Amino acid sequence: MEFSAFFKGLTISSLSAVLALASFGPQQAQGQKQPDTAKMPWMNKALSPDQRADMVLSQMTLDEKIQMVHGTGWGVLRAGDPIAPGSNFGAGYMLGIERLGIPGINMADSAVGIRMAAIQSRYATLLPSTLGAAASWDPDAGFLYGSVIGREARAQGFNMSIGGGLDITREPRNGRNFEYAGEDPVLAGVMTGELARGVKSEHVMSDIKHYALNDQETGRTVVNVLLDKRSMRESDLLAFEIAIGIAKPSAVMCSYNLVDGDHACENDYLLNQVLKKDWGFKGFVVSDWSATHSTVKAALNGLDQDMPGDDNYFSDPLKKAVEDGQVPAARLDNMVHRILRSMFDAGVIDNPPVRSVVDPFRGRDDAQHIAEESIVLLKNSGDILPLKADPSTSIAIIGSHADVGVVSGGGSAQVDAPGGNVIDPKPGPSPWGQTIYFPSSPLRYIRAKSPQSNVQYIDGKDNTAAARLAKSSSLAIVFVTQPMREGVDAPTLSLPDNQDALVEAVAAANPNTIVVLETGGPVTMPWAQQVKGIVEMWYPGIGGAQALSNILFGDVNPSGKLAVTFAKSDAQLPHPTVPGLEAKVKTTGDDQHHEVAPFDLKYTAGAAVGYKWFEETHKQPLFPFGFGLSYTTFAYSSLTVDDATRTAHFTVKNTGQREGTEIAQLYVALPPAAKEHFKRLAGWQRVELAPGESKTVSLTLNPLYLSIFDTAKDAWQLLPGDYKVMAGASSSDTPLNATLHVQP
Structure with missing residues (x-):
């Protein structure tokens, strides 16, 4: 597929940024002369990962073992922190053991693409949201998704991906639902398992997160989740069991929240009894960033690596605990063995990343393919779609910056847009909390599909003006968005910024109205009966506008189906309001965390998540799980x-x-x-x-x-x-x- 159309849609500054970000000089990840490994017996590829890990372990000192079970601090992610030698400016870094030929682990946030690329003048492909990818119901698309992340991580010098979000949609207003794979544990487990398998196929370590029951952002560091074990195993944990069985990931990341009174990162039931014993997981457990709360308890209860490590739980305090016998030396050895085994298993020692130019053409094509399978046609009254390229047709494009770009999800999943936010172009890393639009213009691609039609755009800020343009047009396409990000849940399922009123005004002016949704999860649609067409495109990625135009004009027949239930209202949900939202005390720092008093969250729905809840309680949703129309x-x-x-x-x-x-x-x-x-x-x-x-x-x-x-x-x-x-x-x-x- 040609990529020239993408470049034509960019401003000069954005085009320059793409070319600059896609090309950079080679750097050594470790920054020091590498030892001769020819005489190291553990470099024999014929041996199993376990054998090789044991051989390395037998040569390590206590200090070297301690060095491997914690990170080196936040680094570039927090101003003023030192950058460790060999760090690749990613989310986290574990120092390697150079004398034994063991490289460091450079970790990249990579839920929907490689984060923080712009800080070193790099380019990264923005993929569709994983919730969107789940709507493809295509395991091959999941594998492709992961392989793109792995491929670009390697090109940028990373050997571990921190993605693979697998918290099922218990809370439809969760700010991170766009990073996950929907409400059903089987579908979510299969799709995320294939994604993680795709990452590993590129010789990059994979992880699956956030284990477990981190199903909302509100109070995520203090909420104590209460759920009976049968329900837990048949819902949230089942998704992890399936995904881990498929992917055999390098790591599982434990979450911020508490489960049944214990923090997830020191929870014996979750980490030791279920993950390692029942499921036979051979990789390592890594903490979410600053989710570690102890030294001895965490080590004994299953945590293997503390990230980012600046809290010092697994540095000198762990060394002392081992020397004093509070933590058996065998347990420390097991922690290190798991990390080493994962490195050998993924191939990061035998096939270390070699920096190269990220191919933006290939990445865009892959992202577009996934988006085309992910877009869901929710309503098509009177066969208003597909559109025809008709010179006599006039089309009003309304709202959501559809003239220049598509929206993306925020937080640690945020990929840097080439040239910066297309609606506020400022080169460099994306500011935390800002809604970032990527240069993929629906307006331009709709015009390209019907070049002789009169296609006009209006921003939708004035409902009266939008209705006026709609009334004078043959049909109107209204774009609405639900920006979501880490650290904040949506207060309701309603579209923000009075967008429902915009849709209603346009639909009243023109009966031939189509609504295109760019959302991080399900939303309510009080206007659903007033419009003829509804298309859910999720956060569609860098190829989103191209994919959408192909769907709208019938070059691609939509096949996506919902991976989440769309409720008619918040009142239909197990919790009509987000638990803990009313207890919010204050927002701190960069707005990553909302301080609330600790509270218990009892999931009374049990295993009845999503469509199961609606069926059990005899409620009729707006659009059911698994729904999607075709032409x-x-x-x-x-x-x-x-x-x-x-x-x-x-x-x-x-x-x-x-x-x-x-x-x-x-x-x-x-x-x-x-x-x-x-x-x-x-x-x-x-x-x-x-x-x-x-x-x-x-x-x-x-x-x-x-x-x-x-x-x-x-x-x-x-x-x-x-x-x-x-x-x-x-x-x-x-x-x-x-x-x-x-x-x-």
Whole structure:
């Protein structure tokens, strides 16, 4: 795909910035002469990662071991902190052991692309939000997503990615939902697992975070989450179990919050009993930044590395605890072994990063492909879409800086825009808390699709002026945004800045109104019945405008389906207001943290997250989980289930006039003995169909997805009985039913 169109859309300053950021001189990550490793037996690639780690460990001094289990401070992320030799100006850095040929670990924040690139005049691709990518329901897209991050991390000298967000959408107003993969543990686990696997495929260490139950930003450092163990294992922890099984990530990052009275980073149940014992996780547990609260307790209860390390819990205090016998020497060895093993396993020692020019063309093409699979068509009344390139058509483009760019998510996930924020161009790192727009102009690409049409833009700040332009146009496309970022939850599901009134004014002036959503999560739409088209494009990344225009004009048939439920109102949620929001005391520093008094948060919904909650409480959402329209239609038939193999077979037919991809979904309701009153997602398949074509879908049911967690036995149990198997287009549209019989 040509990238020249992207460059044409940039200002001179932005274009210069892209070229400058994409090219930089080579630097050595360690900055010192590397030792001759030829005589080091652990450099034998034929040995297993465990063998190699043990051989290195046997040669290490106590001080060297201590050096590996903590970072070197915030560095460039906090003014005035020293930069350790070999640091790559990333989120964190662990000093290597040069005499043993062990490099340092340079960590990059990389939820949706490599953060802080501009500080060293680098360029990084902004990918669509991971919530958007989850809406593709495409594991291959998840793998591609991770490989882009890994590829660009290597090019910039990083050997570890800090991404892989996997906190399910218990709180739809969570400011970081755009970094996660939705409300269902199976879909989220598979997509995030593939992402982390993609990172590792580029010889970059991967992590999965934030473990666990860090499902809101409000009070995140003080909230004590209370949830029974069965519900925990069948929801939030199930997502991690699935992802870790797929990716075998290098690390798992423990979260800020408390769980059942203990901080997550010193929680024996989470770290030792579940993660390391039950799941057999062989990587290391790294703390979220400043989420460590002790030395002995944290070390004994499963934390392996303290980041960023400036709190000194795992430096001299840990050394003294080992010398005094409070922390066994064997435990310290295990901590170091896990880190070394992960380094060998990912290949960062055998294949260290070599700085090179980040390819912005390739990155944009990959981002656009993911965005095209992620965009969800929510409403298409009267087949207003796809649009036709008609010289007699006039189109009003309204709102949300659609003339110049697309919005991105903020916080530690913020990727630097080339040339700076396109609505306020200032080269350099993105300021914390500022809403950043990237140079991908919907207006320009819509004009390019219909060059002879009269396409005009207005900013939408004046509802009357916007309605006037809409009334004089053949159709109106209103862009609305929900900027979200780390550290702050949205107070409600409503669009901010009175954008609902803008949509209502435009829709009243022109019945042919289409709304394009750029959101970090679900929002309410009081105007949904007044408009003809609704398109959810999430935070679409650097190729977002191109992807959107291809969807709007039918060059790409939309196939995305929601990974989250869209409620009609906040009143439908388990918590009508964000827990702890009313207890906010003050905002401090750079606004990363909101100081609140410690409080308990009891998740009374249990495992009934998202669509399961709506089904259990008999509520009808605005748009259900798994929903998404196409420019063609599909029909389902002939569901059968083989009890012996636990495989479901059914047929999907394209009953429309154009080629399309259907995401065929399989759900299961457990026998009455399970005592749950909702269906579970048990599988899906993307099915590409020509007009009139039929295909048989075969999905083998994973016993884990059908099991309950028996807390008395501390084990998964597949109950005997009859399981209702359902197939269809969404969680609320399952026309096919069959029965799976599980024998005692």
